[in-house]
Amino acid sequence: MxxxxxxxxxxxxxxxxxxxxxxxxxxxxxxxxxxxxxxxxxxxxxxxxxxxxxPEVAAAVAQQAKTLIHTSNLYFSQPQVELARRLVELSFPSRVFFCNSGAEANETAIKLARKWGARNRDGAFQIITTLGSFHGRTLATVTAGGQPKYSDPFKPLPDGFMHVPYNDLDAIRAATSARTVAVMLEPVMGEIGIVPAKPGYIAGVRKWCDEKGMLLMLDEVQTGLGRTGRWFAFQHHGVTPDVMTLAKGLGGGVPIAACLASPKADVFEPGDHGSTFGGNPLACAAALAVLHVIDRDxxxxxxxxxxxxxxxxxxxxxxxxxxxxxxxxxxxxxxxxxxxxxxxxxxxxxxxxxxxxxxxxxxxxxxxxxxxxxxxxxxxxxxxx
Ligand SMILES: Cc1ncc(COP(=O)(O)O)c(C=O)c1O
The missing domain is CATH 3.90.1150.10 (Aspartate Aminotransferase, domain 1)
Structure with a gap:
């Protein structure tokens, strides 16, 4: 066959x-x-x-495979802490959670927002996202994404997501209520055919989130790590997010993803979240090689x-x-x-x-x-x- x-x-x-x-x-x-x-x-x-x-990614993967592929997150891992440090140095003051796909990184962001809302905003849990956005295929992330063709077959969907038109700050303002805890955006909408944020949009959302006590969560799964001509797309907009997700390019093809949270948003405590494979030595070695070559070259x-x-x-x-x-x-x-x-x-x-x-x-x-x-x-x- x-x-x-x-x-x-x-x-x-x-x-x-x-x-x-x-x-x-x-x-x-x-x-x-x-x-x-x-x-x-x-x-x-x-x-x-x-x-x-x-060749350098292949060599890093081969070397790590001959040394130690996986141990789980029950123990410390050198490649994992090195990679976390490098990502934080390149982006904004934060801590990192490693996982395996863009969907899982966004799922992490959603859980962070909910816990943050429970702790700081009297149980606010709604997240505003945009029509046409794509955040992954797990039940929560497919609901977060603003494309009903991907989520409708799986109803009933989880509660807590509102969709507004992209590049429309007034729509975000109008959709915000006492129950809104975060805005989650792609700095450039990718899956719908590359729709960049207009000048002032991301900065405007940042300001609105600050005024209303909400988190700004940027999905940089597709835009991250140099693709837009900056290490991260948020760097075009002169503001930093509270939460950022990465995946796709991070491992140069080896599956690895990350969710970065600023000190304000970093509310996870032991037991809150986890991933068996997340940030294992093999994937982190690949990612470290990718970041090294991007930087050096x-x-x-x-x-x-x-x-x-x-x-x-x-x-x-x-x-x-x-x-x-x-x-x-x-x-x-x-x-x-x-x-x-x-x-x-x-x-x-x-x-x-x-x-x-x-x-x-x-x-x-x-x-x-x-x-x-x-x-x-x-x-x-x-x-x-
Ligand atoms: C912006 C964005 N977020 C999330 C995802 C989901 O990533 P994954 O397919 O690794 O779960 C994608 C995938 O295309 C994406 O482009």
Missing amino acids: STPELADKYLMQTGRRLPVTFVRGRGCLVYDDAGNEYLDLVAGIAVNLLGHAH GLVGHAAEMGEVLHGAIHGLGVKEVRGIGLMQAMEFAEPRAKAFQQACLDARLVVNAVDDHSIRFVPPLIVTAQQIDQAQHTMQEVLK
């Missing part, structure tokens, strides 16, 4: 896969089981910050620069709209042709991501070069013909 046939027989059918089986990669290139080479501008959905098979600045090159390249295709910041860009077609375009690009050995019928998302590795972007533009021009 072929891999697609085996997948059909043995895997739950939770999503539609494109007809390709990748078997190896190197940098921004990835190869299928017939040996064809593709230029990858999706990077495992904004995950492989250093591309595929980065100046990849945050490179992402800002390549983001402009990518933006210009997509703009040159003459589509309806181009949106984005850094290496998080999208283009929108006037007609519903994104899925066909994605397939045609794949046939032409270019990996791009159709987020819906109209929009294509580009979230390449941070190491992408101007020459590779040029090559991608040429392929897309041919496809559009």
